[in-house]
Amino acid sequence: xxxxxxxxxxxxxxxxxxxxxxxxxxxxxxxxxxxxxxxxxxxxxxxxxxxxxxxxxxxxxxxxxxxxxxxxxxxxxxxxxxxxxxxxxxxxxxxxxxxxxxxxxxxxxxxxxxxxxxxxxxxxxxxxxxxxxxxxxxxxxxxxxxxxxxxxxxxxxxxxxxxxxxxxxxxxxxxxxxxxxxxxxxxxxxxxxxxxxxxxxxxxxxx
Numbered sequence: 045x046x047x048x049x050x051x052x053x054x055x056x057x058x059x060x061x062x063x064x065x066x067x068x069x070x071x072x073x074x075x076x077x078x079x080x081x082x083x084x085x086x087x088x089x090x091x092x093x094x095x096x097x098x099x100x101x102x103x104x105x106x107x108x109x110x111x112x113x114x115x116x117x118x119x120x121x122x123x124x125x126x127x128x129x130x131x132x133x134x135x136x137x138x139x140x141x142x143x144x145x146x147x148x149x150x151x152x153x154x155x156x157x158x159x160x161x162x163x164x165x166x167x168x169x170x171x172x173x174x175x176x177x178x179x180x181x182x183x184x185x186x187x188x189x190x191x192x193x194x195x196x197x198x199x200x201x202x203x204x205x206x207x208x209x210x211x212x213x214x215x216x217x218x219x220x221x222x223x224x225x226x227x228x229x230x231x232x233x234x235x236x237x238x239x240x241x242x243x244x245x246x247x248x249x250x251x
Contacts, residue, residue: 048149050176050213052092056147057085059098059121060132060154060164065108067155070183072190078183079113084207084233085153085181086117091225092214095145096121099132101160130159133167142173149174151210153181158193165202176203178210208234224248 062082070078089096098121103109110123124138132138142150150173154160161182168175177197184190194204208230215226230237 048174049216050149050151050210051216052094052214054147055092055149055151055214056095056097056142056145057089057151058132058142058153058164059086059096059114059118060152060160061099061101061107062111062114062153062155063100063103063108064111065106067108067111067183069185070155071185072157072183072187073180079111080233081180081207082111082153083113083117084229085151085178085210086114087229087233088207088211088214089118089121091211091222091229094151095147097124097138097141097145098122099124099126099135099138101126101130101132102128131163131167132160133164133171142168148172149176151176151178151205153178155182156184157182157190158184158196162193162197162202165197166200169200169202174203176205176210178207179204180206 096118098110098114098118100110101107103125122141124135124141126132126135126138129135150168152161152165152168152175157179161177165175165177179194198204211226211229215222
């Protein structure tokens with residue numbers, strides 16, 4: 045095994061079907077937890093200036109528009125509205141947008157885990173990308189369903205990960221220029237980490 049780390053230069057983020065109607069069906073996390081985790085991943089994309097692609101499925105129907113936390117947090121992201129393809133990679137515009145990023149490491153989150161995330165991750169793997177399933181920024185209606193999806197992705201070589209691990213690997217060192225922004229991220233989205241943020245800022249002579 046080789047350990048090729050995520051960096052701000054080799055990763056892109058794919059937000060797959062984070063739509064208001066679909067979000068109503070997420071039962072694997074509480075609504076506040078899910079929104080917090082999605083917002084944290086959005087913030088990571090902002091901090092590290094990661095190319096971001098947002099895609100929807102039938103956004104003018106019951107699936108609903110893009111969740112505000114995603115749409116408002118990433119106003120410059122590429123948005124691909126799919127008319128019906130379940131696997132986003134079956135949409136030529138989405139596949140082209142992913143290729144255009146020039147990145148091989150794809151951070152994939154979405155609703156639902158076993159369809160929107162798993163199908164994209166499996167297709168990405170078959171196309172030569174290195175997919176990472178950001179599990180806590182994804183959701184579905186059943187833990188059994190989620191567990192089956194994770195097992196399927198693991199079997200195919202998809203890397204499971206969480207937003208905290210994504211952020212930490214991108215940060216690398218607190219001495220980084222992004223250290224202060226990252227400390228705020230942690231304080232905002234991981235409550236107990238507020239103490240860490242306070243200590244970091246105190247060490248820099250700030251209040």
